[in-house]
Amino acid sequence: MNTTNLHLVRHAATVTRHRRAALFGHRSAVLWFTGLSGAGKSTLAHAVEESLHQRGSHTYVLDGDNVRHGLCSDLRFSLEDRSENIRRIGETAKLFVDAGCIVLTAFISPLRIDREQARRLFEVGDFFEIYCRASIEICEQRDIKGLYQKARRGEIKEFTGISSPYEEPIQPDLIIDTGAESLEDSVERVLAFLLLRDVLKPSPS
Numbered sequence: 001m002n003t004t005n006l007h008l009v010r011h012a013a014t015v016t017r018h019r020r021a022a023l024f025g026h027r028s029a030v031l032w033f034t035g036l037s038g039a040g041k042s043t044l045a046h047a048v049e050e051s052l053h054q055r056g057s058h059t060y061v062l063d064g065d066n067v068r069h070g071l072c073s074d075l076r077f078s079l080e081d082r083s084e085n086i087r088r089i090g091e092t093a094k095l096f097v098d099a100g101c102i103v104l105t106a107f108i109s110p111l112r113i114d115r116e117q118a119r120r121l122f123e124v125g126d127f128f129e130i131y132c133r134a135s136i137e138i139c140e141q142r143d144i145k146g147l148y149q150k151a152r153r154g155e156i157k158e159f160t161g162i163s164s165p166y167e168e169p170i171q172p173d174l175i176i177d178t179g180a181e182s183l184e185d186s187v188e189r190v191l192a193f194l195l196l197r198d199v200l201k202p203s204p205s
């Protein structure tokens with residue numbers, strides 16, 4: 001909805017996102033994990049959160065299935081509903097960034113345009129697209145939720161990678177080969193990336 005004629009005036013907070021984040025010794029940012037179902041988005045996002053939490057960071061994971069129980073419970077899996085799902089997640093992540101959090105989102109987010117629109121909500125350097133790269137064969141072999149089997153039997157319509165598209169990121173900020181490397185190595189690589197991009201500060205040794 002266009003809100004230009006609603007006479008809304010933002011109230012500027014004196015406590016800014018940077019002051020909020022500084023309490024925890026980092027910058028706030030969004031790590032946007034994308035990839036096929038079973039690629040490892042949730043596993044990696046939660047493992048990275050665990051590691052960040054242990055170093056005293058302020059974190060939150062927005063995870064696909066959980067959000068679809070509440071904020072997005074009215075949405076299904078048509079491309080239109082998926083876009084609206086991603087729009088709401090983007091806006092929610094923005095609030096978390098404003099709250100000084102490192103927010104990790106774990107959604108298939110299959111369309112480039114939806115991910116690009118999410119990116120546009122943020123300042124440069126606040127949004128990092130992390131591609132959890134695992135082939136459809138590997139994801140289907142894992143089939144941890146049994147969804148691929150159901151999709152092959154035609155019991156799930158519009159299943160990403162089988163009957164609904166997944167558009168690989170063209171220039172993601174980071175690629176993690178979750179189909180090949182260990183979870184520990186993947187976590188290490190994300191943390192190294194966050195240091196490189198000045199989200200985290202090196203721990204004093």
Ligand SMILES: Nc1ncnc2c1ncn2[C@@H]1O[C@H](COP(=O)(O)OP(=O)(O)O)[C@@H](O)[C@H]1O
Pocket residue numbers: 035036037038039040041042043044106132142144177178179181182183184186
């Ligand atoms: N490097 C890795 N990163 C994340 N998950 C991995 C990795 N290697 C193997 N896995 C396994 O892949 C599966 C990914 O499942 P899940 O995280 O639920 O995927 P998604 O959230 O993308 O649908 C888990 O069983 C996890 O243990």
Ligand SMILES: [Mg+2]
Pocket residue numbers: 041042043063064065106
């Ligand atoms: Mg998941």
